Amino acid sequence: MRYSKIFSKSTKSTSADNESINAKLLTQAGFVDQEMAGVYTWLPLGLAVLRNIEQIVREEMDALGASEIFMPSLQPKEYWDTTNRWEGVDVLFKLKSQTGKDYALGCTHEEVVTPLVKKFVQSYKDLPLATYQINTKFRDELRAKSGVLRGREFRMKDMYSFHTNQEDLSAFYQKTLKAYVRAYNRCGLQVKVVQASGGVFTQNLSHEFQAITDAGEDVLIACNSCEFGENSEIATHNEGDACPTCNAVLVKTKGIEVGNIFDLGTKYSDAFELEFTNEEGKRQRVLMGCYGIGTSRLVGSIVEASHDEKGMIWPKSIAPALVHLVRIGEDAESVEAADGLYNELRAAGIRVFYDDRDTTAGAKFGDADLMGLPLRLTVSKRMLAESVVEWKERTATEATKVPRTDVLASVKTFAQA
């Protein structure tokens, strides 16, 4: 990707929502643009991050054996009446068609997936099953805040599982819990797994996944070694206690919720009469679980957890590109050398963002720090004279020089590291 070819440039103007670090940095770097409070456009670089995260989540859900589908945002009022949630969910956007029909705008999809699955499930042989989607969600928040952390329109992966018995549901729930931790870790994020109450969803078992950051809204008592955590409001342990899981020490910390999973029991299968015929030929209610990850919220959480005073710091796995190639100078020799390196890296399958603009070295380096790609490579007349390229990792304090002939091999090693 060439910087000169995308219209969305970095800008020093901060967004209106400037109390939040993620909104400020993502906006300044040209990753997102705020349309209105709580509603953002994903610009090319931000969309690349979002897509990378969604692909990691997709792979982990596929590995659980879940099938990907794509459900509607427009949902008939009758379904929400069936679960008594038309009035009960205060963040539900409602609209009316010109033919007089009432619709909800999906903030969650139990009301769609339960009657859908009912069409395909007759007997115990059709179970268990799990299905998920990655889609846009809508919430009529009283106060949208914190940039892409709490929006009125956002991206989410939601999975639903269906089981004949509690043992099977619990086993899948635990497998999913582990898949979630893997997905966050692959996105470069350390999380704590916190047992939680189910809110409007359920009275049954539920867990939250909390990303540790000072910008967190929730206070946790969490292990400083493993994933154990408790919400401080309902904690059964104190700071300084031994972790009940691994015996390390518990500390007080702040977290952002980046996902949650729920044992729904028969709440929705009762409402929609979702039943199966068991091995004795009797009809029984299906047990359900639901599992959510806010993928756009995850982008913001990673910015909150991974930045410094100069800008964002993207983990390699989800960065818009691995290499931020900076060309200093507009002379034919520098252009040819930088174009050559750009083409060489791309031909080797390396994702490269190429700052080929005619602007100052200072502006380019400032943008590179702000945008936070893992590795900055600089081509200039001075470097060419020495037959080297400047090598600067985003997390390193110093730049080094790498012989031009070694660059591809070194980048490949860096990509794997």
Added chain:
Amino acid sequence: MRYSKIFSKSTKSTSADNESINAKLLTQAGFVDQEMAGVYTWLPLGLAVLRNIEQIVREEMDALGASEIFMPSLQPKEYWDTTNRWEGVDVLFKLKSQTGKDYALGCTHEEVVTPLVKKFVQSYKDLPLATYQINTKFRDELRAKSGVLRGREFRMKDMYSFHTNQEDLSAFYQKTLKAYVRAYNRCGLQVKVVQASGGVFTQNLSHEFQAITDAGEDVLIACNSCEFGENSEIATHNEGDACPTCNAVLVKTKGIEVGNIFDLGTKYSDAFELEFTNEEGKRQRVLMGCYGIGTSRLVGSIVEASHDEKGMIWPKSIAPALVHLVRIGEDAESVEAADGLYNELRAAGIRVFYDDRDTTAGAKFGDADLMGLPLRLTVSKRMLAESVVEWKERTATEATKVPRTDVLASVKTFAQA
């Protein structure tokens, strides 16, 4: 993909919207499920087709140099007031937040993209530029009909281009017109390019792309050789005339609109005062074009254009998989042989849908015809005895036998053909 692992099975029940062939076949084959009139869930196999089409469209837009972004569905009323379309577009869904704000639900995105681009364009040096998204759209249709052809919620690629002068806009418009024809052809669809009036969008130049099928809503006078076509209502030629482009004969035919492109002139840049500083230092209005392809409508159009009495016939490029592998028999030998072929094909990068269910050969062959994947391969005890696999292309009338050892090579040749 194993049939036993996806919950969405084929079903002989037709959808409520059973007058349309695409709704009937897509629903029977388990590709989509109708949630309510004009609103569908995309099930695993249907989603695979939709994704394949959207990827082809994405590649063609990228090749034009356009940057992909992702814009919000929630749009502030003020933007639609600015263009005088809040009252003017009768299919606009409207909703109100609990804080009292009025939103439109995006049926098109000129009202978002124009103020967005305005933030990044100052001078002629920032132009031309083009940006696109692939997103869900909403239209408050009085009558949703024809399955996925005209829905209240649907998928669309919309691109917008921005130029300093008419010559540059016209050149990009013509390049895009050719890219559209390429995209449809890559999806296995022949189209006619029909000059059209611009509807609510514009009084300027506009073209429609019409897929030729008996189910078409529009009557065309079209060339039987090249892409030339005219809407019969405003045609300047008659059936039997020579084509003005290639001199072949013009015939009367029916078409479904699968895309359109518009020269918007300064309509939206006037409304939003989107200006640039020209080379003489003077401020000028930006010229715009917009370019749409309904990707979910394209799925339905291809079904209408490509099916027979037994079911759908998918072009290789967009089929959910290239091979429909049928296993007949539950004995260990057949299972091992079919599993082996499944793994061998997948290891070679071939997309395979594997019917590993315990059901009759008749049911499996019926489903294979209905689902319409390009190549059916059958493994059975009888075939194993002859060391062959049954080979049946969806468009062929007869099945043949291929030596088991030649299958992979033959499939690779078929994939390339």
